[in-house]
Amino acid sequence: MKFASALAAFTFAGQALAHYTFPSLIINGATQPAWQSVRRTNNYQSRGPVTDMKSIDLRCYTSQTNAKATTANVTAGSTIGFATDGTIYHPGVLNIYMAKVPGGTTAANWDGSGNVWFKVHQISATTNGGSSISFPSDGMPSVSFTIPKSTPTGEYLIRVEHIALHSAGSFGGAQFYIACGQVNVTGGGSGSPGPLVSFPGAYTGNEPGILINIYYPIPATYTQPGPAVWRG
Numbered sequence: 001m002k003f004a005s006a007l008a009a010f011t012f013a014g015q016a017l018a019h020y021t022f023p024s025l026i027i028n029g030a031t032q033p034a035w036q037s038v039r040r041t042n043n044y045q046s047r048g049p050v051t052d053m054k055s056i057d058l059r060c061y062t063s064q065t066n067a068k069a070t071t072a073n074v075t076a077g078s079t080i081g082f083a084t085d086g087t088i089y090h091p092g093v094l095n096i097y098m099a100k101v102p103g104g105t106t107a108a109n110w111d112g113s114g115n116v117w118f119k120v121h122q123i124s125a126t127t128n129g130g131s132s133i134s135f136p137s138d139g140m141p142s143v144s145f146t147i148p149k150s151t152p153t154g155e156y157l158i159r160v161e162h163i164a165l166h167s168a169g170s171f172g173g174a175q176f177y178i179a180c181g182q183v184n185v186t187g188g189g190s191g192s193p194g195p196l197v198s199f200p201g202a203y204t205g206n207e208p209g210i211l212i213n214i215y216y217p218i219p220a221t222y223t224q225p226g227p228a229v230w231r232g
Contacts, residue, residue, distance in 0.1 A: 018089050019047035022082040022160050022179035026144055027074055031083050038082070038181045040067040047085070049164065049175035059112050059199040060159065060180035069182050071107045076151045076188040081144025082160045082179060090164035090175065091135040091214060094143060095226050096121040098193070101155040107182035112157045117202070118193040118230045121145035130220035137162060148232025150191030155184045159199070163225065169213035171205055195227040202226055 021044060023034035035044070041061040043049070050057045057063050074080055081096075088094070099116040101107050123137040137143065143160070157180050164175040202225075203210060209225040 019043070019049065020084045020086055020089055020162075020177055021047055022162075022177065023085055024083040025072055025181045025183070026079075026081040026083055026142055027072060028078050028080075031142075032072065034085070035067070035069065037069050037072040037183070038179050039069050040065050041179055049177050051172050051175060053203050053205040054200050056200065058176060058178065058203075060157070061178040062180070068108045071155060071182040071184050073184050073186060074147065075186050076147050076153070077149040079144050079146050080158070080183065081142055082181070083142040084140075087139050087141045088137050088162055088177075089139075090162075090166050091138045092162055092164040092166070092175075093125055093135065093209065093222075093224060094121075094123040094137045094160070094162045095119055095224075096143070096145060097159045097161075097197075097199075097226075098151075099157045099159070100152065100193070101157065107155040107157060107184070110157065112159070112180065112199070115196045115198045115201075117159065117197050117199060118195065119227050120147070120230060122224055122226070122229055124224040125219075125222040127219060127222050130218050133214055133219055133222065135165075147185060148189075148191060148230070150189035150232040151185055151193065152191060153185055153188035155182070157181070158183055163210065165212060165214050168211060169215075171211055174205070174210045189232070191230075191232045193230045197227055
């Protein structure tokens with residue numbers, strides 16, 4: 001019985017080590033403390049993923065914690081990103097979305113519902129006509145991008161998702177590692193971010209970049225899930 005308990009504990013620990021969270025914002029190279037301006041996710045201890053494309057957790061993964069955070073100030077044109085609690089462990093692709101907080105509320109109080117999210121950054125797969133596929137985000141400890149200077153001034157939710165594809169050969173096998181930060185963009189412009197999508201709703205789970213066997217046959221091409229990146 002002791003052996004079985006020890007084995008179960010070892011297995012759980014191994015699974016947790018193979019997973020990851022995105023607890024910290026990085027603003028102009030400075031990494032914030034964990035869960036300061038990022039809402040603490042349900043998996044802050046288990047580090048497990050979201051796999052249900054219809055789940056509200058596909059948005060910010062806070063259905064259990066109901067966490068809020070402080071809202072960080074950032075100037076349009078600055079570099080911003082997310083740090084992991086280790087590294088991105090699994091082969092997969094990454095997207096970052098933003099959503100402007102409606103008037104009359106704040107980033108701390110808004111749930112991010114509706115067709116409000118636009119993609120601002122992505123790291124896709126690299127293919128070679130069926131002879132190889134690689135995933136540049138695999139092993140990265142953090143990811144950053146530049147907020148377009150034309151991003152309108154105001155408060156935003158900023159959402160990172162890494163889609164792990166090592167078990168994505170069957171429906172529901174893709175693993176989503178998600179977090180939402182809160183930022184106040186100052187010095188912005190008059191851009192019109194889009195296309196806009198909702199979470200849940202943006203994905204069905206049947207997309208060719210989500211339902212995919214990355215091992216055999218090796219994919220000749222890869223289609224990044226979600227809308228095009230808005231670059232201002």
